[in-house]
Amino acid sequence: MNDRTDSASIVDGRMTVPGVAGAFVQDAAKPLAFTADGLVAVVGHDWRDGVLHDATRIEGHARPDGAHLARIGQLEPAQDLSLTIRSFPGESAPLLRLSFAAGAQGDLDDRLAADLFLPQPLFAGLRQDLAEGRAGSLSFAATTNLWLREGSPDDEPPVFHLAPEADGRPAQAHGRVQSISWRPADIADDPAFLAVGQPDQDVEEPEDPVAEQLRRINWSLKQVLIILVFLMLIIALK
Numbered sequence: 001m002n003d004r005t006d007s008a009s010i011v012d013g014r015m016t017v018p019g020v021a022g023a024f025v026q027d028a029a030k031p032l033a034f035t036a037d038g039l040v041a042v043v044g045h046d047w048r049d050g051v052l053h054d055a056t057r058i059e060g061h062a063r064p065d066g067a068h069l070a071r072i073g074q075l076e077p078a079q080d081l082s083l084t085i086r087s088f089p090g091e092s093a094p095l096l097r098l099s100f101a102a103g104a105q106g107d108l109d110d111r112l113a114a115d116l117f118l119p120q121p122l123f124a125g126l127r128q129d130l131a132e133g134r135a136g137s138l139s140f141a142a143t144t145n146l147w148l149r150e151g152s153p154d155d156e157p158p159v160f161h162l163a164p165e166a167d168g169r170p171a172q173a174h175g176r177v178q179s180i181s182w183r184p185a186d187i188a189d190d191p192a193f194l195a196v197g198q199p200d201q202d203v204e205e206p207e208d209p210v211a212e213q214l215r216r217i218n219w220s221l222k223q224v225l226i227i228l229v230f231l232m233l234i235i236a237l238k
Contacts, residue, residue, distance in 0.1 A: 008072075008163060008164045013025060013026065014150065015147060015163065017072050017164060020072055022149055022150060022151070023149075023150045024072065024147035024148060024149055024150060024161060025147065025148060025150045026145055026146070026147055026148070027148055028143050029143075030143075030148070030158065031141045031142060031143050031144075031178055032064060032067055032069075032141065032142055032143075032144050032146065032160050032175065033064070033065040033066060033067065033139070033140070033141040034062045034063065034064060034065055034081075034083075034114065034139070034140055034141070034142075035062070035063060035065045035137065035138070035139050036060045036061060036062040036063075036083050036137065036138040036139070036140075037060060037061060037136065037137045037138070038060045038061045039058055039059070039060040039085075039130055039135060039136070039137075039138060040058065040059050040060065041056070041057075041058050041127055041130055041131065042056065042057050042058070042059055043056050044056060044057075056087070056127075057084055057085060057086050058084070058085040058123075058126065058127065058130065059082070059083065059084055059085070060083045060085075060138070061080060061081070061082065061083060062080075062081045062082075062083035062114050063079050063080055063081065064079065064160070065139070066157060067157055067158045067159070067160060068157055068158070068159040068160070069081070069098070069112060069146075069159075069160050069162075070159055070160070070161055070162075071161065071162050071164075071171070072147065072161045072162065072163065072164055081098075081111070081112045081113055081114045082101055082111065082113045082114070083113075083114045083115075083116065084113070084114070084115050084116070085115075085116045085117075085118060085123065085126070086115065086116070086117050086118070086123075087117070087118055087119070087120045087123035087124070088117050088118070088119060088120065089119075089120055090119055090120070091119045091120075091121060091122075092119060093176055093177060094116060094117060094118045094119065094122065094140070094176075094177035094180060095116075095117040095174065095175070095176060095177065096114065096115070096116055096117075096140075096142040096144065096174065096175040096176070096177055097114070097115040097117070097172060097173070097174055097175075098112060098113070098114055098115075098144070098146070098162065098172065098173040098174075098175075099112070099113055099115070099171075099172045099173075100112060100113065100171075101113040112162075116140065116177070118180075122180075126138075126182060129182065133184055133185070134182075134183075134184050135182040135183075135184070136182075136183065136184045136185025137182065137183060137185065138180070138181075138182045139179075139180070139181050139182070140177050140179060140180040140181070141177070141178050141179050141180075142175035142176060142177045142178060143175055143176055143178060144160065144173050144174065144175030145173055145174055145175070146160035146161060146162065146173050146175075147160070147161040147162075147163060148160060148161070149161070
């Protein structure tokens with residue numbers, strides 16, 4: 001099977017690019033993991049074909065976890081991506097799209113962007129947890145149609161590549177999310193927690209309740225002995 005792009009040739013699943021050494025292959029068994037933070041809910045609407053649509057979304061910053069993401073021929077991998085989380089009807093598996101960010105005029109720039117599409121129930125749950133402070137950071141992993149350099153060592157952090165432009169269109173990559181999770185922000189990093197949540201070192205720790213009970217029993221026995229001695233004295237005097 002042969003396929004052509006504007007600047008690459010794909011033959012039997014191997015892609016070669018003029019001016020770039022080696023070949024690239026796809027590996028569906030190697031998922032790409034991301035971590036994200038700075039999540040913010042954005043409420044909005046847009047009009048398409050005269051119909052009002054809900055454009056509510058969640059925005060944040062994402063980065064590959066244990067891997068790198070780059071364009072073929074790009075010298076420096078991209079580590080920071082703008083993340084947009086959107087919802088779609090139904091309950092099918094979440095989807096991922098990687099592309100280049102669009103500027104104010106719609107022109108594409110060099111920044112990579114990630115769009116995460118969640119089924120409506122999952123999106124609603126994430127939005128609620130975000131509002132209630134239970135979604136400080138997000139993690140997800142997806143299998144993608146990104147390209148890996150053929151023969152790259154498995155013990156190095158993998159570099160996932162976007163393909164060159166095809167038919168004059170900017171390159172995009174797609175994936176199916178295998179897992180997703182989120183958790184609250186680490187309370188130990190909260191300045192308020194550091195100010196009032198840590199115990200004062202000058203304050204003595206509470207005493208052991210067992211030792212306290214033993215002291216009370218000893219005191220009671222001493223009182224009983226004193227009373228017995230006093231009674232014995234009275235009997236002796238009689």
